[in-house]
Amino acid sequence: MNSGEIARMAGVSVRTLRHYHQVGVLPEPVRRANGYREYTVRDLVLLLRIRRLAELGIALDEIPPLLQADGRADAVLDELDRELAAQIERLTARRAVIARLRAAGASPDTPPELAGVLGSGPDLPAEMLQHDREVMMLLHHRLDESGRAALTGLMSQVAEPAVLAATTELTVRFAALAPDAPDEEIDRLVADLQLVLGQLNFDGLEDVDPRTGALLTAYQDAVFNDAQREFLARLNQVPGPPQR
Template sequence: MNSGEIAAMAGVSVRTLRHYHQVGVLPEPPRRANGYREYTVRDLVLLLRIRRLAELGIALDEIPSMLETGRRADAVLDELDRELAGQIERLTARRAAIARLRAAGASPDTPPELAGVLGAGAAGGPDLPPEVLQHDREVMLLLHHRLDEDGRAALAGLMSQVTEPRVRAATTELTARFAALAPDAPDAEIDRLVTAFQSVLGHLDLAGFEDVDPRIGALLTAYQESVFNDAQREFLARLSQVVSEGTTPAAPTP
């Protein structure tokens, strides 16, 4: 048999056959006078055994010792079974994440834990400009990536509160006002918006955000500088201050 014939009989490609030769798992047979390899039925049997082991997922460098002695068969199969069990668990988790994203109408890059609050219609949905929704998603992605497990749970809990029907209408209206802030908006307008936001935040449970890593704050500041105008950044700075200090901004001048 030549290489094409034995490959066809074994159900592998000629390229795979040559790869087995190159890595040393399948010895090369002698060549005929015309330079072509001459395979025997024994070569076919060995190739079939290699194919079966490879299909199980056994690494090629493990196969020669198994073929020679079989002593490591149980250990290799146990290890392979554990690896496959882990893969099944990871794939099952991925499918569950996909299902959550689909159910929420969320984009594929949304953390599954936040799918319900960042999906279509959540947190203002179509009532807010697309760029505002995009900013919200990007901030949530940054936070989710940098927070630890407890912080992520706190973030999901906070976003669930924000998207409750009784709160969502207020936050949507205030977010729209924030988006409409002109770069040269007067201090009085900024302070009125801070007061309005603080009123809403006062009804939310902010547990879990008391000791946020300063590096996260620096990251968010860098993001804000890249997407928001001067008045919007000033608003965020004032809001952060009054929330952290538990104070109320001075009454704005009418």
């Protein structure tokens, strides 16, 4: 048999056959006078055994000693079984995350802890929903485990109907700020938002590290206009709970 024939009979590609030769798992047969490899039935049987072991998930470098010593079979199969059990556990966890995101109507890139509060969101301009989601994702990435729990708790507070209605109205006003909005309009918005923020618990989010603060500032500089950035600057100057 030539390489094409043995590959077809074993149900593998010629490329796979050559790879097995390259890594040393399948010895190369003697070449005929015309330069082509000549495979025997024993080569076919060995190739079938290799294919079967590879399909089980056994690493190619584990196959030669396994073929030569039956005493290694139990140890290899035990290790393979442990690896598969770990994979099943990881896949089950991923499916649980997918189910949580689906139930919340959240986008696939939403951190699962925030799925319930960063789903489709309130009736806000799409651009503001995107900005809010991106800021939350940036914070979630930068915070430690306790900080993430605090962030989730804060967003759950914001999701309460009365608070959500107020923050939605304020966010709409923020989105509508023209670049040349008068100081009086900005100050009114700052004061109104401070009243809402005063109802929220920011425990665990008091100290955001300087690098995270710099990243948030850079994000705001990139996406908001002059009046909106001025609003955020004034909001952060007012005594009270920390702002994101």
